[in-house]
Amino acid sequence: MKVHVPQKSPYPVDVEAGKSYYWCACGQSKTQPFCDCAHKDTGFAPVKYDATESKTVYFCGCKHSENKPLCDGAHSTL
Numbered sequence: 001m002k003v004h005v006p007q008k009s010p011y012p013v014d015v016e017a018g019k020s021y022y023w024c025a026c027g028q029s030k031t032q033p034f035c036d037c038a039h040k041d042t043g044f045a046p047v048k049y050d051a052t053e054s055k056t057v058y059f060c061g062c063k064h065s066e067n068k069p070l071c072d073g074a075h076s077t078l
Helices: none
Strands: 011-015 020-023 047-050 055-059
Touching: none
Parallel strands: none
Antiparallel strands: 011 055, 020 047
C-alpha cells in the first residue's frame, strides 16, 4: 500500500519530557500526526518518539521524511 500524504507541511507539537508519542506512518490516522491504529492491514507501523525534553518538535506531515518521525523538509519536493 502506498503512504497517504495528509499534509505537505510539518505538524508542530509541544512535547513533554519523559513522554512517548506514536507517529502515524501510513497517513490514514484521523488524529494526525499521531497513530489511531488506522494502519491495520496496510503494512505500516507507527514510529515511537521519546521526548527527552519539553519543547516544540515538528512531526513530518508528508510521511516522506528520511528522519522519521520528524520533518526533514521532504514535503518541499513533493
